[in-house]
Amino acid sequence: MKEEYQDINTVPEDTNAEIVEEVNEEQSTSSLEQEPVSIAEMERLQALADENQLRVLRTQADFDNYRKRTQKEKEEFAKYASTKLITELLPIVDNFERAFSAVVEDHLNESFSKGMNMIYRQLEGVLQAEGLVAMESVGQTFNPEFHQAIMQVESEEYPEGTVVEEVQKGYMLKDKVLRPAMVKVSQ
The missing domain is CATH 2.30.22.10 (Head domain of nucleotide exchange factor GrpE)
Incomplete structure (x- = not known):
């Protein structure tokens, strides 16, 4: 599922909130009381990180394609403006x-x-x-x-x-x- 965002500030709050909440929960536990993280939890967090990395890469690729397309349209317009x-x-x-x-x-x-x-x-x-x-x-x-x-x-x-x-x-x-x-x- 590909989500498109007009602006980085318009990323849904719930996606950011989930990540922030997880990080806050992990940090709230003191280092002495911290329980070892299970393999399943590590895999879940790694999958979440991978998904976010893919989103960033897709967004960068979409923007790069947009930039190239608009540059080509500008050149085409200038060539045949008359x-x-x-x-x-x-x-x-x-x-x-x-x-x-x-x-x-x-x-x-x-x-x-x-x-x-x-x-x-x-x-x-x-x-x-x-x-x-x-x-x-x-x-x-x-x-x-x-x-x-x-x-x-x-x-x-x-x-x-x-x-x-x-x-x-x-x-x-x-x-x-x-x-x-x-x-x-x-x-």
């Missing part, structure tokens, strides 16, 4: 990419396009510094952990089960898939 913000920024990155693909070369819009491109590259640099990496999908074998198939298409260029086209980029944050790529897969 996940929510990056997830909310991904549609903005997508819109930048769509805007660049729709830009018509025009001398009037050339400086505007260069400025937008500089802003996009700056945003991309910040996201990469946080550990965001775009996944390369086209030509890869379809993997449901990294890809979300939205359509199957006939393809003579690619073998069956290969990503033919990327409809929306997928991203990884450090070693975790943040957003799977939406892809078309060959039949």
Whole structure:
């Protein structure tokens, strides 16, 4: 039977009281009047001491496990703390990419396009510094952990089960898939 205590001061009084009472009874007898302790009594006291020792060891092990678990949770939280913000920024990155693909070369819009491109590259640099990496999908074998198939298409260029086209980029944050790529897969 395992008992868990939040604080050392919350150990049940009766457990402590038993031990204190036994020690007091043994000490109250004067050394001249003290009777020899029977083997059964010694074995009982040894069993009690062993039980208390096991409780202490279990409590120490539980605390050590708790400390390691909370340390690991803190590290995990710090590693992926920016996940929510990056997830909310991904549609903005997508819109930048769509805007660049729709830009018509025009001398009037050339400086505007260069400025937008500089802003996009700056945003991309910040996201990469946080550990965001775009996944390369086209030509890869379809993997449901990294890809979300939205359509199957006939393809003579690619073998069956290969990503033919990327409809929306997928991203990884450090070693975790943040957003799977939406892809078309060959039949």
